[in-house]
Amino acid sequence: MRYLAAILLALVLSACASQVDTGVSEAAGTPGFWWGLWHGFVFPFAWIGSLFDPDIAVYAVPNSGGWYDFGFFLGITVLGGGSWFSSKSRSK
Structure with missing residues (x-):
């Protein structure tokens, strides 16, 4: 019953999520899946760079x-390691 309540709560909260219309573009040259994959993969480095340089962004808009x-x-979770590194059991 708890799992059903958690799933229902997640669905209700995610139903409120939306993206600003100006943040989405169908024009040629607009970053798509492959750029998103790359940006997710380099996210840790871009985030550190963005702390020192305001011209570096971690997400394309x-x-x-x-x-x-x-x-x-996918870039953050799969290519970047995601939670895989923390889930591996460590030998004592």
């Missing part, structure tokens, strides 16, 4: 929307 977001997510 405008982008192609869902496909860019999916690539960004």
